[in-house]
């Protein structure tokens with residue numbers, strides 16, 4: 001049998017980072033042992049009313065202590081329930097899921113938009129350990145309620161954009177790139193679809209390879225049900241149509257392989 | 261203790277199978293479940309050619325269940341035979357291929373392609389998918405059409421055929437009898453119930469297809485009722501499904517008259533669900549002094 005598991009994991013820390021944004025550490029040495037930046041976990045509700053898993057990105061991996069961190073926004077009943085748990089409680093979790101980012105290049109440009117910021121932390125941490133790799137991160141927020149920015153500053157040169165202009169560049173992440181004249185030889189991004197679309201175009205225009213992490217509604221989380229597909233340019237290897245599974249073939253795709 | 265059941269001459273070591281479309285061709289769940297322990301693996305619906313399926317969002321959660329409109333995305337029967345069948349053959353379980361199509365000819369083409377595959381134990385003919393415009397449900401809501409497609413498929417099939425019935429009908433016994441008349445070796449039910457969910461924040465439909473098939477515990481009482489009615493209307497074996505999460509759920513179907521059961525949506529909430537139900541049946545039989553599972557099948561009249 002494989003490297004994915006579903007277990008009941010103990011919550012070793014749960015803190016509020018900003019309005020509606022929570023950070024959760026769980027103890028799960030097996031998953032922590034094999035997890036990679038850009039992969040995600042499926043969290044399950046304790047209520048029989050909510051059957052489907054909530055996909056949440058891995059934000060940090062502590063392999064020594066066998067722990068994993070997730071940072072999530074309260075978006076509905078499921079994430080609300082998770083936010084009300086306490087240290088010492090347990091939570092059902094399956095993982096690690098998806099492919100994760102491929103670490104490449106010497107000048108990395110990371111884009112995190114809103115709740116797409118969390119996976120950038122583990123990624124920045126791992127890239128910073130690559131010899132001679134320069135790590136830059138552009139974080140897009142709605143307003144000045146920033147989260148994870150200071151933690152990212154430990155591993156990357158961080159730039160900020162806010163929709164209302166209350167911190168950093170006013171506008172989106174690409175406005176910040178323009179303002180600071182940032183360049184790169186590899187782009188990594190996670191965030192809302194309009195942002196990813198913009199980055200896909202930008203990457204193509206600048207001839208920079210880009211890895212984009214997508215979101216889609218999921219049921220199985222492991223590639224069996226075909227709920228979570230995205231359109232691909234080439235025929236996919238699983239169904240032989242032009243639909244790739246976000247949960248299994250992704251969530252990270254190269255910008256050229258997908259249609260957004 | 262005997263948990264073996266026989267459907268159209270095919271022996272299942274226990275009555276627990278997977279429900280089509282929730283378990284792929286078994287590969288993904290084999291990371292969680294020893295497929296050797298299952299009574300059977302029922303594959304995703306396979307057509308004569310690859311189908312792209314519907315637009316996303318394809319699913320939505322509802323209270324105690326979900327809605328799906330996958331639209332039968334599948335790689336087509338050739339890829340299935342080349343790639344998925346060799347994988348499944350490694351296991352000592354029954355391989356049941358779920359077949360879909362737009363026309364009778366499509367169905368027959370798939371069935372004929374599978375006639376040289378002795379490792380396929382049975383065929384489940386899906387005439388009940390609510391999520392594709394042509395075919396599927398068109399055969400599943402009209403008893404004459406159901407009987408006709410059953411007999412056409414039966415003529416060409418080398419393996420026993422299971423007709424998968426739709427619950428989206430007024431009288432399930434009429435459809436069950438039509439399948440029997442057409443020569444079906446067994447029937448399975450229920451497929452999903454057509455539903456709708458509105459996303460009030462986006463002011464649109466929660467699934468792109470507008471309607472979707474409802475599955476999971478929310479539909480279980482309806483499924484148990486229909487299995488009971490169907491089992492009492494026909495002589496051929498009935499495979500029951502619809503919202504089975506636990507062994508208690510599975511036993512309800514068995515006592516209502518199902519010779520075997522399929523587990524679908526539960527896999528999403530708990531990838532170990534099939535094995536837990538199998539172990540639960542053994543435990544129940546032991547605790548209740550049941551020597552043979554046949555003592556339970558249809559025991560509630």
Ligand SMILES: Cc1cc2nc3c(=O)[nH]c(=O)nc-3n(C[C@H](O)[C@H](O)[C@H](O)COP(=O)(O)OP(=O)(O)OC[C@H]3O[C@@H](n4cnc5c(N)ncnc54)[C@H](O)[C@@H]3O)c2cc1C
Pocket residue numbers: 040052053054055056057058070071072073074075076077078079080115118119214215216217218251320321
């Ligand atoms: C690969 C991936 C990684 C993600 N990583 C994070 C993360 O690190 N932090 C974070 O806050 N959020 C993340 N999300 C989004 C997160 O999954 C949703 O916010 C969450 O599922 C909402 O659940 P709910 O019960 O609170 O909301 P509800 O709206 O009540 O959920 C109802 C159903 O819709 C699904 N759903 C709702 N929104 C989304 C969405 N955006 N994407 C996929 N399914 C959704 C839920 O899983 C559930 O099945 C990620 C999504 C994906 C696909």
Ligand SMILES: Cc1cc2nc3c(=O)[nH]c(=O)nc-3n(C[C@H](O)[C@H](O)[C@H](O)COP(=O)(O)O)c2cc1C
Pocket residue numbers: 219225279280281282304305328330332358386389424450451452474475476477479501502503504522523524525526
């Ligand atoms: C995501 C999903 C995909 C499905 N795909 C198929 C399919 O391809 N063919 C089919 O006959 N039934 C399909 N079904 C129906 C199931 O096999 C089953 O009949 C139904 O979901 C009720 O059982 P459950 O409540 O245990 O899921 C699908 C169901 C779901 C949830």
Ligand code: FES
Pocket residue numbers: 217218219220221222223224225226227228229245246247248
């Ligand atoms: S969620 Fe089932 S295939 Fe991705």
